[in-house]
Amino acid sequence: MTPSSTTKLIQNIINNTPVPPSSQKYIPVLSPSTSKPIASVAISSQQDVQQAVASSKAAFQKWSSLTTKSRTAIMLKFHSLVQQHSQELASLIVQENGKNITEALADVAKGNETVEYACSLPQLSQGKRLHVSASSSLYGSPIYCHDHRKPLGVVASIVPFNFPFMVPMWTLPIALVMGNTVILKPSEKVPLTLYKTMELLKEAGVPDGVVNVVQGTKECVEAIIDHEDVKAVTFVGSSPVAKLVKERCNALNKRCTALGGAKNHLVALPDCDVNDTARDVVVSSMGCAGQRCMAASVLLLVGDNPNLLDKIVEKAQAIELGTTAGKLGPVIDEASYNKILKYVNEAEAMGAQVLVDGRSWMKEKECDGGFYMGPTILLHSSKEDAAMKEEIFGPVLSIYQTSSWTEAIEIENSNPFGNAACVYTCNGGSAEWFLERFNASMLGVNIGIPVPREPFSFGGLYGTKSKYGDMDITGDGAMEFFSNRIKVTTKWIVPKIDGGEDENPVKKAKITDAANFAGTM
Template identity: 55%
Template sequence: MALQTLKTLCNYVGNQATAASEEYLEVTSPHDGNTIAMVPLSTAEDVDVAVTSAKAAFGAWSGLTFKARSAYLLKLYVELQAHAEELAELVVLEHGKNMAEARGDVAKGLETLEYALSLPQLTQGRVAYVSNGVQCRDERVALGVVGGIVPFNFPFMVPFWTIPIALGMGNTYVLKPSEKVPMTMTRVAELASQVLPPGVLNIVHGDAKCAQALVEHAGVRAIAFVGTSMVAEQIYKRATELGKRVLALGGAKNHLVALPDCDVEMTAQDVVNSFAGCAGERCMAASVLLVVGEQPELVERIVAKARALEPGSDGA
């Protein structure tokens, strides 16, 4: 990978790299433990700068037609698609996924961005004629600034679960990536600055204190969180107390059931792929396998395939 392996990161606010706190955290390579970047631990003041930028951009951005916003998102899609391989390499560098999984991470995120291009057709609203001279009408109105807090396991895909939809609906966005994998979304912000108006998408780096400041900022109207169930509950409780809209996604417990007539080879491979893919660091990883009836051959094949795994290989 022809990538710079040591970089001091900045926040990205108003389409500009912005200096933040003087306190930094080392970003270490999962491959060898070496330091590959330094990420700032943003303060509440740094968060305020980003939210202020997003608020300033909200009026003009939300005032655009759906079609006009979709045109911007299409430009973003084209820009990110052109750099998809570079983004996948960054995912490998800072997260440790193998290249196949990293490419999948980027591809799935881009799918959501592509879906958001259809929002003009998907969110047209309704008019109901409920009585003589009486109409009821649905309207979708942008909230304002949305704050996003995301985990380390999918550096590109998970942020793009919400960024394209929020922007397409007329909101502006402040994202706090995981401090463990901050490089991918910093590069996204650099690329986005070439096609989006200033302040529409902003990045603030930091730890839990930064996340708390984002949740509690009076200028943030909605919070989107993905992470552990414990933190999801805490953020949901605090944000709703403050009158914010909240999407709080926690962990998962996935159960697989193998019926007596299952294809043994296919089932064994699928089970191993489920719990070992992405090193098991994903919400759809298999946690429990319930085998119906006596199926010793299935169990033996699962054990054999698991023992044969090589870290870093496709599917491992």
């Protein structure tokens, strides 16, 4: 479509310069708060991807030849600029994503934590050196092994709508400090934040071509993955697409980390602190409108705890609509709203009690055309309900009462995802029992959003629908992902021995043992 003259044009960014798509095609970016256009974003083709990759490939040699400390110095400037512009970045997140301002500021702050971690890589990425064998020859020398890291080349990150700043920062700063050049593909639903981020990267001193952005949809993603000069791909999004991305990369023998969805379970034991647990459960399930892979989705009550259930309902009912601090913003678009609505309607039809009903928000609240689903709490009588088992990605919490610890673990273990799980209890032994048995990779005790902080890396459990491909996506997992470890073994022949009979004793050297034969096999 032809963009409106009244909306901002979001172009590709190549060589630190906005570049229109070769097709001249654009689609509208809608505000989830009003459903009205706020910008028009470019739709890139294979030709645009080729231009971006060629630019990053050309920039790679010079960028990778810099010292790690030189690249880090640029990231330090970027880190400072992000702090200075945090309010502006957060405002863009509110505008295009619908988070409340507190959540948006946290999005920026958490992303900048990974930038800070990347600035420590000159120390963390150092290799090892070890004396592995002594010389048994008069003319030989000891054998040493050492390793060091080399960047991969051009790498790509395909990022989702739910965290417009944080998720790109999971990969970008680490990939850059390790010496790679980067192709970023933001969600076409939230391109504004990353557009501003590119201005800050340029101001920080990132050279032309080191980071390029291509906007677009499926064709753009496929062209990035298929390009022979793109050496690795990270993806964050839905599980079906993550699986396809991983399979496409595997077919090309290309390194890939693809993070999918989640169905995170919280278990509340009878001895949990009612007030703290209720507050934490509501924040975890309703924060960011439930649009995060670490959100609580199912609460398993072990035994009868009516006080906790009442307190959760009370706190959920008190949440107000809006994008100011402490309020609940909209979901991203109409398709998401309709998907959430379908799960709630089906659960009610199957016998679930709707303890808190967010379906009325669109009618009863003054939503100004936005996509608002209010806090919704379902009390299920069947653990087989779809809302108990499938990812909804909205402000919906399913509650189910279990009779025992074993039943709670069986329900959690049977879900096909493996992202996060948490237990609420005041007893350390009880907590350890669940931590040993949860089928997820990011676990919490009395923490409903157990996101690991750097240097601990982020990623779901391999072999589940939460994670496909190699390694984790932040922390030391990303350092490993964005580099090849080069291993070197050395043994030098001494060119001259003081007092020796020959200035070139190599002629007289003899192989005296197996270790001296190339020092290896």
